[in-house]
Amino acid sequence: MSSTHDFGFTIDTLGWEAWAPVLELEKATPDEIQVLEESHPQAKTSPYYLLLVQEAEVLRQRSKLFNTIMYGPRGASRADRELAATAESRVNGCPYCASVHAQRFVQMKGDRDLMLRLLAEGVETEMPARQRAIVDYSVKLGATPSAATRSDIERLRGHGLTDAEILDITLSVAMFANANRLMQTLGEATRP
Amino acid sequence: MRDVIDELMGIEPGSRLDELRALRPEVRRSTQASEVAIFEGESGLTKTERHAVAQYVAELNAEEALAAHHARAAGETPRLPVLLAHATMLTEEPDQATPAAIQALMAAGLAPRDVVMLSQLIAHVNYEARLLAGLRLLEEA
Numbered sequence: 075m076s077s078t079h080d081f082g083f084t085i086d087t088l089g090w091e092a093w094a095p096v097l098e099l100e101k102a103t104p105d106e107i108q109v110l111e112e113s114h115p116q117a118k119t120s121p122y123y124l125l126l127v128q129e130a131e132v133l134r135q136r137s138k139l140f141n142t143i144m145y146g147p148r149g150a151s152r153a154d155r156e157l158a159a160t161a162e163s164r165v166n167g168c169p170y171c172a173s174v175h176a177q178r179f180v181q182m183k184g185d186r187d188l189m190l191r192l193l194a195e196g197v198e199t200e201m202p203a204r205q206r207a208i209v210d211y212s213v214k215l216g217a218t219p220s221a222a223t224r225s226d227i228e229r230l231r232g233h234g235l236t237d238a239e240i241l242d243i244t245l246s247v248a249m250f251a252n253a254n255r256l257m258q259t260l261g262e263a264t265r266p
Numbered sequence: 267m268r269d270v271i272d273e274l275m276g277i278e279p280g281s282r283l284d285e286l287r288a289l290r291p292e293v294r295r296s297t298q299a300s301e302v303a304i305f306e307g308e309s310g311l312t313k314t315e316r317h318a319v320a321q322y323v324a325e326l327n328a329e330e331a332l333a334a335h336h337a338r339a340a341g342e343t344p345r346l347p348v349l350l351a352h353a354t355m356l357t358e359e360p361d362q363a364t365p366a367a368i369q370a371l372m373a374a375g376l377a378p379r380d381v382v383m384l385s386q387l388i389a390h391v392n393y394e395a396r397l398l399a400g401l402r403l404l405e406e407a
Contacts, residue, residue: 138295241404251392252389
């Protein structure tokens with residue numbers, strides 16, 4: 075049986091193609107244009123956002139949620155949030171999500187070699203104990219929420235993460251449970 | 267402001283979890299506004315269908331309180347089984363997605379924007395299930 079994993083995982087920039095009709099930009103209402111502009115700098119040329127904007131208010135609120143969870147100030151480092159997001163995307167099988175967030179992880183001074191191995195070999199690849207604890211928690215909570223346990227939280231605290239940081243990691247995993255499902259079931263990754 | 271997550275978990279104002287969540291006020295605002303947009307907005311999906319799908323996705327994630335929250339307003343329609351089949355795939359095996367799955371929804375009478383609404387709804391409940399589970403762990407640990 076085919077799987078969205080079969081495409082393979084890369085840190086290179088990928089394209090994305092929709093499986094359902096998208097909004098034609100010239101037919102967009104002023105409100106739809108505004109939601110696109112609030113959502114992502116390239117949303118007006120992105121089939122993904124042009125598909126989602128057909129439910130404009132739902133997209134508006136989801137974009138606010140996404141942006142505060144991934145880019146909000148303080149709390150967990152941006153690199154740690156991106157690590158959680160990419161690990162979950164790798165397990166769920168969303169090559170597009172994984173490539174975008176692997177790139178962001180590296181931009182945020184995350185270890186590029188670690189990320190390349192995570193993409194190529196999977197989330198079990200070797201990594202320092204602190205990152206291991208973040209990835210293990212993210213993978214469990216992402217796959218089956220009830221699989222994560224108190225000992226996962228205690229392990230994160232043991233590596234110096236505050237509860238505010240652990241909540242941010244949790245939010246990143248929750249957001250990517252959402253993002254992976256939209257991205258990998260409404261269309262597919264393409265090679266440019 | 268409080269959101270559906272606070273209500274379902276019984277997070278008391280001034281409690282440790284309340285103060286932790288207060289660090290990300292926009293999460294509360296947009297989680298609640300997403301609830302309103304998804305379950306009360308105009309859509310080709312009936313409100314009872316939307317709540318039935320949400321109840322089902324909450325059950326798949328073993329989130330009883332979230333399931334009960336939607337069960338009150340859930341109801342059946344002839345095409346509900348098609349919507350639930352899509353919810354199973356998205357929730358449990360999203361890597362099995364195919365264009366044929368979208369075509370099956372359109373064949374059941376869903377317009378493209380209804381497909382978007384259904385997908386957003388299922389994705390949103392999967393988000394909530396992980397946030398609830400993580401907050402419970404932070405409360406207990």
